[in-house]
Amino acid sequence: MTNPLAGLFTARQKETARRELYARGLRLCGEHLAARGDRSAPRDARLTRAIGVLAASLDAPSADPFDALLQVGEYALEAGGDGLELALGVAGTATGIRQRSKGAWRLRGLALDGLGRDDEALECYGRCLALQQEGAPAGAVARRVGTLRRRRECLEEAAALFPGSGAALRDPTGRPTAAVAQEFAGHVRARVAEHGPGDPAVRRLLELYGTYRRLVERSVMPDPLLGGSTPIGVGGLRKLVAGRTVCLVSNAGEVAGSTLGAEIDAYDLVVRCDAFRIRAEGTGERTGLHAVSLRGDAPWEGPAWSQRAGVRLVFGDPAGAWRRATRERLVAGAQEHVGDATLRRPLSDPALLGEDRWGPGAGTAFTVLRLLDFLDVSPRLDLIGFDKPGRLRPAEAEWVMDRATHVDDSKMRIALR
Structure with missing residues (x-):
């Protein structure tokens, strides 16, 4: 005769085991923070916040703390040093809770890889690939294998x-x-x-x-030629832009919610920046040039630039970080042309603008706008969606308005030509 309470007992046992594993993960976090003492850095701050989110989620009945646990591991990896040991402990906890979690096995492999334990890392990467056979994360893991x-x-x-x-x-x-x-x-x-x-x-x-x-x-590249993408310098960019009308589109919600899409796509060259989203009716669908700025201590760890674009410009300094980020985040076939090292810091480069006054925090939109204005080969250079305060830094907005030839509030358009 089947015991009707057997299933209930089993479920309770599994839940108790999960709670014990989460408690172990939180204990590892506490030990790491205690050992760290008074040391502080931006990476440590992000890790500390992630630990706080994990602790709060453990006491919320409706919350699933698993994602918070993985986030702690990711920030521990980013922190490096003794953070790698914490990442490994957290990853071990995560794989114990969910043995079929791709993210958990990837995290465990990365931690082991960072600690130089190649054979164990390969085993974990293999588990991750077995669970996920396609997509960008799987591609990155496959390259590491x-x-x-x-x-x-x-x-x-x-x-x-x-x-x-x-x-x-x-x-x-x-x-x-x-x-x-x-x-x-x-x-x-x-x-x-x-x-x-x-x-x-x-x-x-x-x-x-x-x-x-x-x-x-560094890891091997799956396609060193990036699917036939052509590197271009200042001269190559000038030729691609010469004689074409240009529109720089803001990522603001007002643009996405507008009906300007057809007008935006009517420009010869549509420029978008950083992590943009397409809503055809409001933003238009075409991307002739995508500009992105590298931020943070490890910019090569960001998401891949998989959006389709005619030209992709990557702004960043120092050169080593720029090279590694472009090598690891560019996607083969996602762009026809890639800006080379001569275009990585156009504002401060003495061979181009040489304007140090903008500083390293210059926005991506202003950087690409200033570059296009400097080239001075476009009969029309417009901004859409940059008419509100906060879209550009105050000094950048002042520069734009000093040179504006026309402002159309109904179209959120500022014309520089």
Whole structure:
């Protein structure tokens, strides 16, 4: 005879186990904060807020704290340092709560990867890919899997070149990436001293070491040519803009809720900025140029730029962060042209405008507007949706209004030509 209460008991047992796991996750967060002491940084502040959200969600009957738990792990990853250990603990808790969560397995893989535990990271990445076979997150994980496997292949081939002295490279299991890289460097120095740089095996060893070091610094690219996208500099951009009417569209809700879509699409070149949304009736549908500014300490970790655009300009400094972000966030085939390094900081670059007074916080819309105005090859240069205070910084808005030739409040339009 079936016990009618068996299902109820089982459900209660599962709920108790889940609560214990959440309590463990919160305890890990508390231990991390206690160990951190008085240290503070922007990344730590975001992590602290995320922990607060998690704690509040655990006491809300209608809330699901799982997403809050994953958010803590993401910010712990971002914080780096001892935050990686917290991210790993949180990820372990998350996979215990939901064993089929793609985000939890991805987080666990990233934490292990950051700690240099490649083999364990590969296993977690594999679990993530098995649960999600397509989409941008899966693509990023697949690239990371390819990177770790290629690193292992470099080590195996390097060890095989000198069988009697490459034992340390054959089995890197359990050792952090930094330690393996150090052993690889020592192996290379020893073989160069022993056989000389002219030895064919030594030359191949040096090549493998160079590849390994590059793969430690960054992941492989699925398509280095970005689906045929053409890099352009200042001259190339000038040619693409010359003689064309240009409209810079605000992301403001008033524009999306308007009926200006057809008028916007009638311009030769429609410019949009940062994370924009399309509502055909209000914003129009075409995007001839998409401009985006890199923000934060790790701008390469943001969402991919998958919106279709004719030209994509990425503004950012320093150069290293700009290179990494464009390498990791550009999507193959999503744009026909990509701005090169000569266009990454047009306002402050002495080879272009050289106007340091705008500072690093200049808005994306003003940066691309000032660049297009500087090129001075468009017969018409209009802004739509920038007529309200707050859409531009005060100094930027003042610059625009000083040069405006016409303002049409009914169309939210400011004309500079």
